Every structure is written in structure tokens, then in C-alpha cells.
Amino acid sequence: MTTWHTDDDLLARYARGDAGPLLGASVEQHLLTCAGCRRRIADHVDPTPLDAIWARIEDQVQVPARGAVERWLTRAGVSETDALLVARAPSLRASWLSGLAATMFFAAVGAAWGGPRGVALFLLLAPLVPVAGVAFAYGPDVDPAYETALAAPYPAARLLLLRTAAVLVSSLPLTLLAGLLIPAMSWTAVSWLLPALAFTAVVLAGSTWARPGAVAAVLGAGWVVAVGSASRASDPAAVLTPALLIAYAVAGGVAVLVLCVRIRHLARLGSSS
């Protein structure tokens, strides 16, 4: 065995890459077999780039893969951090959206061939789709870490509104598409949009007092009763007469105003939670 060891000057030159090919190769050979010189070379190497490489490796292992919804949100112009937060809503998961697509497909089939009962089923479901989506997007019922998140500086109202927008953008086109498959529906195939948007606004306004899920449940029950009784009186589309459409629009407008006035209440736990 050799008793030759590298000195500090040589190690520094080798670490910088200035040792030249011949000397460099012999230092390298020596380092492979000499633990003492390997320890000493650490003082001559800048750890910053190595730490950065190591952090990238750790990220590869630890950072969860971005889901389809998250990628789609960033492509639509949402910032990466907002997308990460928004995509965590249960009603924006791929499983929820595919379940929704299947439900609306069968509702459309029912409406196309099921006569008035089929139309009633479609009208029952369509306006409640975004309502359910918002109810399952935010709040203590669907987020076990809700209270912890509330104490963080990210505004709760912003998260609720971003998630609501994502729910509307993902669920309304699906429902619209299903509605347009129905030849006999004509105007009804799109006019359900008005109660759908109004109800969504009411859930948002109501969530400044109570859990979004509770507000949505009350609203949903009311809608089921309304469509049910209209259907029994022969025409389920009676819930979408022009007079009622104006009423939905007014209710939605009032709900938006209430939301604007009370939005700061979202920053704290409600009386019900």
C-alpha cells in the first residue's frame, strides 16, 4: 500500500477541476481507496449544489403526484398553489366527476325515453348537481382539518369561492351536455341553469351562518318537493315557468348581496361548528 496522501492544495485543485487529466486521475484513484482523504475533500467542496440535487431527489420521492384536476386547473391559468388547494375538494376528485357523468347520462336517457317521469328526474337532478358539488367542496363536514386550516392566513372565503368556481366549471358543462341529448326538452334543457346558479348562491350565502351541507340539504329537500308536486300535477316543467325563473334570478341576486355583506364571517368558526 502507498503511504502517499493528497495535500490540501491538491485536493482543492481537484475539487475545482483544475488538477489536469493525469494528476486528476491519480487523485481519483487514491480517493477511491483512502477514507481519510475522502473525509478531507469535503472541506473543499461547496455543498450547495449537492444539497440542491439531494432536495430534488427527496422531492421526487416525497411530493405526491399532481392529480388530473390539479393539472387541468394550472393549465386553465390557476396558480400552482391555488390549484393544489382547490383540487383537494372531495367534489373535484376524478371519482366524483365520473360518478356525476354516469348519473347525468342515465338521467338524460331517462328524460329522452321515459316520458314526463324521465323529464321530472332530469329536472330533479340538474339544478342540484352544482349544489351538491359546493356542499362537498368545503366546510367542517367534508374537511376534518377545517379548524386548523381556518387558523392559517390563506383566506377561507377565497378557498370557498375558488372551489365553487371549479365545481361550476366542471359540473355544469356535463349536465348541459346531458340535457342537450334530450330532443323533447327544448328550452327546459337550458333553463334549469337559472335555479342551479341561484341555489349555488344561496348555499354560499347560507354558509356564512351554517354548514354548507346543511343549507344544501334544506334546499335540495325543497326542490324535490317542488318538482314532485309539479310532476304529479302532470307537468314537471311547471317549476321553470317564466314567473318562477324571474323569482330564481331575484333570489340568486339577493343571495349574492348577502354573501358580499357577510363574507367576513367565513374567517371564523360558525355558531353551528
Next chain:
Amino acid sequence: MTAALTVSLTGVTKRYRGTPALDSVDLSFGAGITGLLGPNGAGKTTFLRIVATVLAPDAGDVRLLGRVPETADRLAEVRRRLGYLPQEMGFPRGFTAFGFVDYMAVLKEWTAHAARHAEVRRVLDLVDLGNVTTKRISALSGGQRRRVALAQALLGEPDLLLLDEPTTGVDPEQRVTLRQVLSRAGERSTVLLSTHQTEDVAALCDRVVVLDAGRVRFDGPVTDLVATAAGRVWLADAPHPAARASWRTGTGRHRNVGEAAPPGAEPAEPTLEDAYLLLLGDRARTTAVAA
């Protein structure tokens, strides 16, 4: 003096359906660790929720980190410097330990990737979970989950750290690890620790506040509270009927916590638990001894 206070509550009252959970409480805190003790329903959780800004009091003034957290801006300023571990904290489905703490870090406005991921790794290492970061939280033990919950509270070394029963379900070895983490945090931050574990308070805190039925029953150095039990704890061969609490210890003798030691009894060194039992009397017995 006042400038160094991070938390200052004056006349704070909170009622639930008419019943006061906190009844005109005045308390203030500076840097250091304070233990909050009290039976279930004493108001500890309500108190921490108010300090954590997630609950607004019905009456009274709250000042946190030199601000009145009422407008959205002030609220965000306080929340930026606050770490909070609620009593009952769950995790949304499907998260890994890293994924959850990363999600919380985004909510705490860590926007830059590299710095955020490094910080998430740092807090997970602190609570000794560095080797399970990629495991799903649903596959972790109860004690490990509690430590994930604690990790998110430590993000960004907050000036105000509020912990509601952080050691629930954590085994003794890990509790010692957590004590080291908290004692280090207490050197620079204000740490409020609500717990049923009197030994955690005795080991960590310089100051203890005992709440009972929404009111402050004791507020002072831990040693002062322990001193109130001096001469009131003794060992005897049988339980004493006049003792507040009495139990058979491992040595076969009975530890009696009561008013005065009867003649012939062997005096025992009082603990914080003894003092707590004596302070609250019968109300404390069920909760403290059980815990």
C-alpha cells in the same frame, strides 16, 4: 413589560346557548411555555380557539402579537405568525404525511416550491417522522398521526404556538422527543399548552393556569402551585376517610392527598397532580386521576 406580551385577553366571555364557557377571563402571556389545566368543559379549548383567532369572543378585548385581530388584514397578519393544533384534528382522505403538511404549508403562504418542501421536511424530522413521510396518514398509528398534526403547527417557527392536548396517544418515548421540541420552541415563542397530563406541565412549563367552569382558578409559577400541597400529602398503610383522594401505590402503601397529615403518617413529596387535586377538590378527581 406590556410590549413583550404576545397574548393579552381582557374580560373575555364566550357563551354556548347561555352557558358560559369562558366567564370574563383576564390573562396575558409573553415568551415561554404555559400549561393550561382544568377538568373537561373548563373552557380550555374555547380559550385556545379564541387565541387561535378561529372563534370570536362574545365580549372582551383580545390583543395578539400587538394587534387586534378583527379586520381581515389584521387577522391574516396574526395568522401568519401563529401555529395551532386543535384538540380534535382529522386529516382529509388520501394524504401522505408529507402531502398533508405540504398542503398546510401552502395555506400558510409558503408559495416557493423548494423552500416549502425543505420546511415540510424540517418539521417532519423535528417530530421524528422523517422516515414515514411517504406513508398514507390512514396507515399511521394514532401517536404518529398526532405528531403529523403537531408538525403542521410548527411550520415557519411561529411566534405563537397553541397546542390543545398535543400528546394524546403518543407513547412515553415520543413524548420525551416532543418535550424537547416544545422546550426549544418556548425559548423564543409564546407556547400555550392545554393538557390533562400534569407531568407534561411539570416537566415543561414555567407557568400554569388552572381553568374551572370558565374562570381562572390559579395562575402562577408551577412551583407555587406544587407548594400549596406541601404537608398535605402523606403515605399510610390504609386509605384515610378524610382524604380528597387516596390510592394504593405499587409499594402497597396508600397515598393520601388531603388536608393535614394525621399523626404518625409519613409525609410524601407533593406533585403537581396532588396540588391540582387539592385546588379543584372533587371536581378534578374524575378527570385528573383518570388521565
